[in-house]
Amino acid sequence: MTLEEYTDRFTGMLNFDERKGYEGYIVHSERLVEFARTIRDELGYDYLSSVTGVDYLPDEQIEVVYHAYRSQGGPGLVFKVQVPRINPIVPSLVSIFPGADFQEREAWDLLGIRFEGHPNLRRILMWEGFHGHPLRKDWEEPYFEESEKPFNSRWPEGKAFRIEENKPFKKNVQYPPEFTPDGWIPEADTALYSGMVRLGAKDAGNGRSLETDQILVNLGPQHPSTHGVFRMVVSLDGEEIADLQPVLGYLHRNHEKIGERNTYLMNMPFTDRLDYLASMGNNFGYALAVEKLMGITPPERAEYIRVMMAELTRIVSHLFSIGTLLNDLGAFFTPMLYALTERELILDIFEAVSGSRMMCNYFRFGGVARDLPEGILEKVYELVTERLPRKVDELDTYLTDNEIVRTRSIGIGVLPREQAIEYSAAGPVLRASGVGYDVRRAESYSIYDRFDFDVAIRHNGDVYDRYLVRLEEIRQSLRILQQVVRDIPDGEFQTGKPQYQVRVPPGESYGRVENPKGELGFYIVSNGKPNPWRYHIRSPSFINLTAFGEMCKGHKIADVVAILGSIDIVLGEVDR
Amino acid sequence: MGDDLNGPEYQVPEELRSHITITTLDRIYNWGRRSSVWPMMFGLACCAIEMICVAASRYDFSRFGMEVMRPSPRQSDLMIVSGTVTKKMIPQIVRLYNQMPEPKYVLAMGACASGGGPFKEGYNVVSGVDKFIPVDVYVPGCPPTPQALLNGLIKLQEKIDTQSIRTVRWYKREASEPIPIPILGPDLIDPRDIPILDAKRASVVKPDVPENS
Numbered sequence: 001m002t003l004e005e006y007t008d009r010f011t012g013m014l015n016f017d018e019r020k021g022y023e024g025y026i027v028h029s030e031r032l033v034e035f036a037r038t039i040r041d042e043l044g045y046d047y048l049s050s051v052t053g054v055d056y057l058p059d060e061q062i063e064v065v066y067h068a069y070r071s072q073g074g075p076g077l078v079f080k081v082q083v084p085r086i087n088p089i090v091p092s093l094v095s096i097f098p099g100a101d102f103q104e105r106e107a108w109d110l111l112g113i114r115f116e117g118h119p120n121l122r123r124i125l126m127w128e129g130f131h132g133h134p135l136r137k138d139w140e141e142p143y144f145e146e147s148e149k150p151f152n153s154r155w156p157e158g159k160a161f162r163i164e165e166n167k168p169f170k171k172n173v174q175y176p177p178e179f180t181p182d183g184w185i186p187e188a189d190t191a192l193y194s195g196m197v198r199l200g201a202k203d204a205g206n207g208r209s210l211e212t213d214q215i216l217v218n219l220g221p222q223h224p225s226t227h228g229v230f231r232m233v234v235s236l237d238g239e240e241i242a243d244l245q246p247v248l249g250y251l252h253r254n255h256e257k258i259g260e261r262n263t264y265l266m267n268m269p270f271t272d273r274l275d276y277l278a279s280m281g282n283n284f285g286y287a288l289a290v291e292k293l294m295g296i297t298p299p300e301r302a303e304y305i306r307v308m309m310a311e312l313t314r315i316v317s318h319l320f321s322i323g324t325l326l327n328d329l330g331a332f333f334t335p336m337l338y339a340l341t342e343r344e345l346i347l348d349i350f351e352a353v354s355g356s357r358m359m360c361n362y363f364r365f366g367g368v369a370r371d372l373p374e375g376i377l378e379k380v381y382e383l384v385t386e387r388l389p390r391k392v393d394e395l396d397t398y399l400t401d402n403e404i405v406r407t408r409s410i411g412i413g414v415l416p417r418e419q420a421i422e423y424s425a426a427g428p429v430l431r432a433s434g435v436g437y438d439v440r441r442a443e444s445y446s447i448y449d450r451f452d453f454d455v456a457i458r459h460n461g462d463v464y465d466r467y468l469v470r471l472e473e474i475r476q477s478l479r480i481l482q483q484v485v486r487d488i489p490d491g492e493f494q495t496g497k498p499q500y501q502v503r504v505p506p507g508e509s510y511g512r513v514e515n516p517k518g519e520l521g522f523y524i525v526s527n528g529k530p531n532p533w534r535y536h537i538r539s540p541s542f543i544n545l546t547a548f549g550e551m552c553k554g555h556k557i558a559d560v561v562a563i564l565g566s567i568d569i570v571l572g573e574v575d576r
Numbered sequence: 577m578g579d580d581l582n583g584p585e586y587q588v589p590e591e592l593r594s595h596i597t598i599t600t601l602d603r604i605y606n607w608g609r610r611s612s613v614w615p616m617m618f619g620l621a622c623c624a625i626e627m628i629c630v631a632a633s634r635y636d637f638s639r640f641g642m643e644v645m646r647p648s649p650r651q652s653d654l655m656i657v658s659g660t661v662t663k664k665m666i667p668q669i670v671r672l673y674n675q676m677p678e679p680k681y682v683l684a685m686g687a688c689a690s691g692g693g694p695f696k697e698g699y700n701v702v703s704g705v706d707k708f709i710p711v712d713v714y715v716p717g718c719p720p721t722p723q724a725l726l727n728g729l730i731k732l733q734e735k736i737d738t739q740s741i742r743t744v745r746w747y748k749r750e751a752s753e754p755i756p757i758p759i760l761g762p763d764l765i766d767p768r769d770i771p772i773l774d775a776k777r778a779s780v781v782k783p784d785v786p787e788n789s
Contacts, residue, residue: 126700127664131762134699141699142763163696164703168776172663172692172703173763180777181770184761221668224617224647228624229665250665251621253688254698261697270694276622320625333631340632358622358719572621 010035017080021293021507021526024078029090032081036096039068039077047071047437048097048424050510050521050538051104053111055085057137062088062113065523067510067538071421071435073442078510083113092118099424102248102546110135110256120195125249125575128187131176134257141257142167142174148531149261189233189247196235197243214242217557221250225328225561228571232548232560239556244549248542251575259535264290264365264502267535272359274520274537275573278317280309280350281515283363288445289511289522290365293504296495302367303447304488308380309353309362310513311477311484315388316346317516318470318477321568322395325467328565329408335399342391345383352376365502367494377485384481392474400468409463413551413563416461423547426540427518428469429567433461439514450487451480463566470568473516501530508534517541517568537576541569602740609653609679610641610736613729616652617645618672621659623686623719635722640729649675654732656725657711660688660695661702663764667757673709674754678746681735683728684711687718694718708766709755 013028014035027035039045045068054063062085069076081090092115093100104115105124112133115121122128132139143163145151164170193216220231229250235243255274259267271286272279284306291297298306323339347357352373354360362369399405415425420433430437438455440448456472458465506528512521518540525534544567551563586598619627630637637643646652649672661669673682684705687693692703705711712735715728745752756767765773 127760129760129762141697143697143699145697169766169769169772171707171764171766171769172696172699172701173765175765175773176762177777179762179773181759181761181765181773184759184765186759186761221665222618222649222672229620229668249700250662250668251660252662252664252700253621253660253695254700258695258698273622273694276625336628337633340629341634344629344632344634357721358625 009038017078021505023508024080026080026082029081029083033091033093033096035079036066036093039079040096043077044070044072045077046421048093048099049076049512049519050523050536051093051100051107052523052534052536052538053107053113053135054525054534054536055111055135055137057085060085062111064090064107064113065508066093067521067523069442071437073437075443076510087114088112089114089116091116092121094118097424098422099543099546102542106542109133112136122191123249125252127249128191134254135260141254142172147261148529149263149266192233192245192247196233196245219560220247226564227324227569230564230569230571230574232564234552234557234560236557241552241555241557241560244552244560246545246548248545249575251571253572253576255537255576256535260532262532263530264504264532265500267532268363269359269361271522272361273572274539274576275317275515275517275541275570276358277320277570278313278516279358279360280306280313280362281317281513282520283360284310284446285511285513285515285520286522287363287365287511288513289509289524290502290504292509292511293507293524293526294365294502295505296366298367298495299492300489301371301491302493302495304484305368305372305493306363307446307448307451308481308484308488309350309360309368311480312346312349312380314477314516315474316343317568318474319343321470321516321565322399322467325463325562325565325568326399326405328561329405331404335395338391338395338398342388345387349376349379349383352379364494364498366496367492369498371493377488380481381485384478384485388478389475392471392478396471400471405467406464408559408562409467409566411460412463412555412559413566414460414462415547415551417459419547419550420461423550424543425518425547426544427514427516428456428466428473429518429544429547431456432458432465432469434459439512439519443512445511445513451483453477453480463562466566466568504528504530504532512538515540517570517573518544520573537573539573539576541567541571542574542576545569545574605741606737606739610733612641612644613654613681613732613736614644614646614652615642615654615656616649616672616676617647618649618655619658620661620665621688623658623689626719626722626725627656627658627685630722630725635726637726637729640726640733642729649673650677652676653679654681654683656683656685657689657705658685660693661705662700663702663758664700664760666702666705666708666764667760669705670708670755670757674757678752679744681712681732682709683713683715683732685715685725685728686720687716690714690716702764708758 013031015026017024017026047069050067061082064081066079107113109123109125215236217234220226221229231247233245271282274282319339323336326335351357354362415433417434420430436455436457453476456469504526508525510523521538523536524532527533588596684690689705695701696703713728713732717724759765
């Protein structure tokens with residue numbers, strides 16, 4: 001059944017997006033909720049991958065873009081809502097796709113789109129009280145120079161200056177003209193605290209149980225088990241968790257605003273710093289999105305090199321993740337040392353190939369930056385056939401049947417199958433809940449359709465299963481790598497001549513890859529200029545956190561860090 | 577201990593050489609401190625991963641007496657600011673710094689912590705942690721390699737070696753003032769800037785007020 005058959009039901013409210021280079025449907029905001037319910041219940045698009053907004057300043061319009069997929073796999077459905085730029089109001093889809101929760105809050109925070117019916121529409125990345133919505137095209141940051149790079153002011157010789165010298169406070173700050181610091185009362189998280197579920201009062205007065213006091217505990221942002229600057233507010237009933245709210249934004253470093261000033265190529269090193277444990281995976285997603293717009297495909301050898309790097313990255317990331325999970329379970333640093341030893345060997349390969357251990361910046365549009373250095377294939381071959389399989393088995397022997405690991409993780413943080421899809425969970429979190437959704441298989445990109453590998457899947461959806469899925473994914477990655485090393489052809493590593501300034505035709509594209517943390521998507525809107533008009537990142541860690549509160553409810557406070565460790569967040573990607 | 581601690585002024589009898597060392601108070605004090613710099617377990621961003629690598633087996637900074645990473649600022653001597661300092665995070669960083677007991681040191685790891693790095697122009701990014709807290713050692717790189725961080729830590733040890741009990745700030749008569757904690761207003765407010773902010777506002781507003789109305 002196709003969508004066209006539904007146009008009758010939505011007469012005049014559902015139109016094909018006919019702009020050149022665009023795809024999908026434009027839905028009138030009045031019928032959005034109904035449309036979303038239709039595609040979920042009748043057409044099977046049950047997985048809302050990405051929600052974001054675009055500020056079309058010249059048209060005086062704001063557009064909210066939704067990407068929905070079927071959890072069985074296959075191509076997606078793009079639909080959009082257009083509202084006027086001044087006071088834009090869009091109905092919230094949280095009631096139909098709870099996974100839209102954080103993404104709508106982000107769109108409110110950064111673009112000022114009000115989602116009607118959202119249960120908790122507060123700022124998420126910036127703090128309450130911050131002035132303005134930074135991703136609006138007419139909002140200028142304190143260090144604003146020009147709207148596009150390269151900055152002409154920096155171009156002629158002898159004009160080098162430090163931007164802070166020109167600023168009144170010598171700092172990266174600006175205040176509204178009428179602002180007085182005297183009367184300012186900083187936001188004390190009162191809205192956040194008062195919104196927390198309170199359990200203590202529920203048994204009061206029935207005489208059967210003691211009334212317990214409710215305690216609010218703040219974990220983070222400085223906490224050794226939060227994997228960075230992540231904060232969560234936990235409401236406790238005794239030792240049990242009544243409610244949990246993640247507080248994000250402590251590492252919000254404005255990727256998207258900077259990315260929209262940058263040229264396309266300039267963004268490549270910035271993508272490295274998203275999920276900084278999987279830099280080349282991020283490169284891959286961004287390169288795919290831009291290549292889709294440009295309509296080019298990399299040569300064979302480059303594809304093989306890309307897959308090789310992406311899979312090595314997956315191993316690195318999963319090793320690190322298993323190490324930190326064990327840290328969080330209380331096995332402090334010893335399993336981590338085992339994992340890091342192997343990670344270093346792969347980082348050596350990255351350093352030889354790209355010149356950097358972590359921030360590789362190796363992919364280019366239409367290929368990779370340079371060819372593999374001599375002797376590196378032999379090294380990879382030895383690693384993926386000899387050493388790593390042995391070491392993964394070793395980790396397996398030490399950890400999988402360990403009694404403490406099992407008791408601390410089996411049955412903890414359960415995310416049932418239906419909820420995992422509803423909350424748009426991705427990657428190992430989704431697959432541990434029994435959904436065999438892997439972008440490499442579901443909507444195969446690059447040359448993944450050539451390789452023989454299995455999608456790791458488990459069915460209990462708890463911390464233990466997520467750990468097992470990661471372990472299995474390392475093994476599958478090794479399988480892919482063995483095939484890559486066997487089959488890699490000689491030839492070019494770049495389509496055409498390498499360019500500093502690529503020409504990107506106008507249009508939109510959504511490129512997504514299966515990153516170690518889950519589905520990483522890049523939504524790019526080009527207007528034909530050297531800079532992207534919109535550059536949005538659908539980050540898996542960020543969206544996986546939407547279900548975090550649900551997973552924790554009813555568990556003990558000590559399990560929170562274990563559950564967080566099993567989601568495996570990277571703050572660079574959560575906050576961007 | 578041994579030869580490198582021994583001051584040259586006093587001769588220790590040959591038979592006591594293995595038991596007795598005569599040295600200056602500064603040297604023994606600095607030797608003790610430089611050999612047990614406890615960093616705070618505090619990661620901000622990408623650089624924190626390299627910091628973890630420095631703690632792991634290949635680079636292993638326990639060789640320098642630094643393996644005891646403390647999760648609490650009350651027990652740590654060194655704050656490694658490992659990553660981008662954002663406006664939302666800086667109040668916490670300043671608070672953590674204030675909570676550290678003297679003597680305390682700060683190492684700005686990587687481009688972001690030193691000066692904003694690639695994200696400097698971002699609206700939520702502080703252009704270097706030294707805008708708020710004093711920094712002892714800057715380590716360049718994005719992220720710095722583990723070797724670079726180790727070199728920075730050795731530089732810090734060298735800095736500790738040059739300090740003297742008579743001049744260091746934590747033995748001064750007057751107690752050192754805590755750094756005022758920044759406020760999250762419509763933008764980040766440094767309390768030390770409030771007088772400038774007021775003056776600026778006064779100079780802007782005054783001409784608008786009609787004298788005889």
